[in-house]
Amino acid sequence: MPQSGTVKMYKVKELQLTPDSFDNPIFRIHLRCFRWYGYVASMEQRHPWLSLVRCTIFTSSIWLSCALMLLRQFLARGYENLNDGATSWATAVQYFTVSIATLNAYMQRERVVLMLRTAHADLQQLMLEADDQELDLLRTTQRYVRTITFLLWVPSVVAGFMAWSDCIYRTIFLPQTVFNTAAVLRGEAQPILLFKLFPFGELYDNFFIGYLGPWYALSLGITTIPLWHTFITCLMKYVTLKLQILNKRVLAMDIQRLKPELLPQQLTVNELIHWQLQLCKSFVQEQLRIRAFVWQIEQLIRVPVMADFIIFSILICFLFFALTVGVPSKMDYSFMFIYLFVMAAILWVYHWHATLIIECQNELCFAFYAGDWYNFGLPVQRMLLFMMMHAQRPLKMRALLVELNLRTFLDIMRGAYSYFNLLRSSHLY
Template identity: 70%
Template sequence: MFKVKELLLTPELFENPIFRIHLRCFQLYGYVASEEQRQPGLALVRCCVFTASIWLSCALMFTRNVLALSYEQLSDGATNWATAVQYFAVSIATMNAFAQRERVVVMLRGAHADLQRLMLQADAQELELLLSTQRYVRSITLLLWVPSVVAGLLAWLDCIYRTIFLPQTVFNSAAVRRGEAQPILLYKLYPFGQLCDNFIIGYLGPWYALFLGVSTIPLWHTFVSCLMKYVTFKQQLLNRRVRQMNVRTLWCYFGFITLTFVTLPQVQRLTSRRIKPAELNYWRLKLCATFVEEQQQIRSFVHQIQQLICVPVMADFIIFSVLMCFLLFALMMGMPSKIDYFFIFIYLFVMAGILWLYHWHATLIVECQNELQFAIYDCNWYTFGLPVQKMLQFIMMDAQRPLVMRALLVDLNLRTFLDIMRGAYSYFNILRSTQKY
């Protein structure tokens, strides 16, 4: 069982420039708690309720689709099944997040400590790199959140309008069961009322389920993308410092070393212009040691991310590839309405966007890892002493080890993403060819 004290985060961490938006949402859902909260134990209860409600919504949607009569058009049930399957995928992700909350908290604390040292001691170029990373994180969050919010608002507004002006088209569960009436948009996506003619389950249930989907689906995936972007940010800093190889700024490097082995006279000599060659080699070796330490920390952080996402990403790989094929088939072979076209397009965009986020950022991590070798070669190594050259050679050999992320049996890279897209389209062509006969 979780210990509440182990999951508490400092108030400063909720203002982290990279994870700020996601941490505030996680605090709302109870996945993390602040040390300033009066009753942080309630966060664990709220998280359990939140996770259970997602699974309950998923079970209700699957139950209704299984018990439903055959659809006249394939496109009629496409959005129902797509919604249910997406909830099944996000249910796996939320359960995984619940089970690995302690791992996430440890990762966040380490990342926040590094970023705090950066903001206090970094130069202008490093701060600009941090700001560009912050802008990038906001962009990818909006990229996935905006379509989900737009689709949710459309369903909510349709329900509000009909509830006020056309109530006979809203509270019509009996007529829908007899096939005499069509449910409104919100009830097509979340048909709880056809299972239970109850106001709380049949009316308020879809409202709450839609809120869960709109907020949870983009939240978890963009948060993992932020963790992966943080890794590339650390790699870019490391590559920049390896290229500079400037021992005069060794004392102010954030996150690479501690000043416990550096005395004030040594710092004064280090920042002066009178450094003997032997002393210069000594400090360069110290700098190389910090590079090795930072590279090991990056590898450890990537391993933690991989352990965090391997199960849900593997599930998304299987579920989304099949679901995209099914939606394309329903779109081409059925006769969907304009609203069905809109929701099918949103589903395809969101599913492709989720897969792209993982595979794209995993590719960036590999590319930044490969750039480290070129950074070592560009640091004027031929002017250094022989011990420093040998140390750089060992660092380059270590940099040649691949830093590939995997989701159980699947490598995360753009080639795998393109294979998923091609596979979904190939399955669609097979289904379309069989439909002709």
């Protein structure tokens, strides 16, 4: 019994963050949402184990919704037109990919919380010692992550609002098409949009299963899909911020960052060399910490991003084909456009921000050379040479077999377009 209690407390502690972590300038929005879903907990909570329970229920709900949607697609005898099948399959696949991501986050929640603790402590220290230029970089990063979060969240909310609006309108003005499964089966009435996603059959007429259940599943999807992907974006943008600040400090080579009371003009040559070497040592340690953090991100996202790479590239091609061959209604057209935008945006945020990390890392080598190294002592010059060689090591990220960079993203888009042309040509002949 004591052993099991120890294990339970250890799992709860994995989720706990300090209260001020939820006001972090970069992760504020996402941490508050994660606390609601139970992925993290505050040390102020009286019953932190409830967060673990909520997290388990939330993750299970996502997987249950995904399983029901996929079952609905496999049991479907056919669709009246290609567009109905395209939107239904696109919704089910979106839930499948986010199910992989949420389960991965659930299994690796200790890693996630450790990364958040590290980033929060580092940002607190940065705000204490940063100059005006570095604070401007932090504020720019803060605005950037808010914008990315907003841009990815809006289409998801719009898609959910469209489905809810259809449900509310039909319930109020056409109630016979909402709770009338017999008429739907006879082809005399069309089910509401949400009903097309789940294989409930005659249970549609049950208010909780056929009505509130789809509402709950939809609310999970429109919040979780943008939440997870923009959270990873925040982690990657935090790395970019760290590299930008490191590049700036390398260019300045200001030993007063180590000890503010130091006055270079009052130091002897040996003392100046000593403090410059200490500053170089701090740069190396910071670079190693950045590399370790990037490795943690890579371990966290490699499976979900690989799944996104495979599934989204196929689905983008299929949706383009459905738009070209079928005769979509205005709602189908809107849904497919939103799905295309969201899937392309999800792939883009990973590959683009991985490219930014690579570029900032490449700039670090030039920062060592662009400084006044020719005015430093010989030991410092040798140290800078070794640091330049170390900085040339690429800081690349991989999702299992896929390297994350902008070139890969463009290859995905070109590949999807090529497959689309092949499908269209086959259909014409």
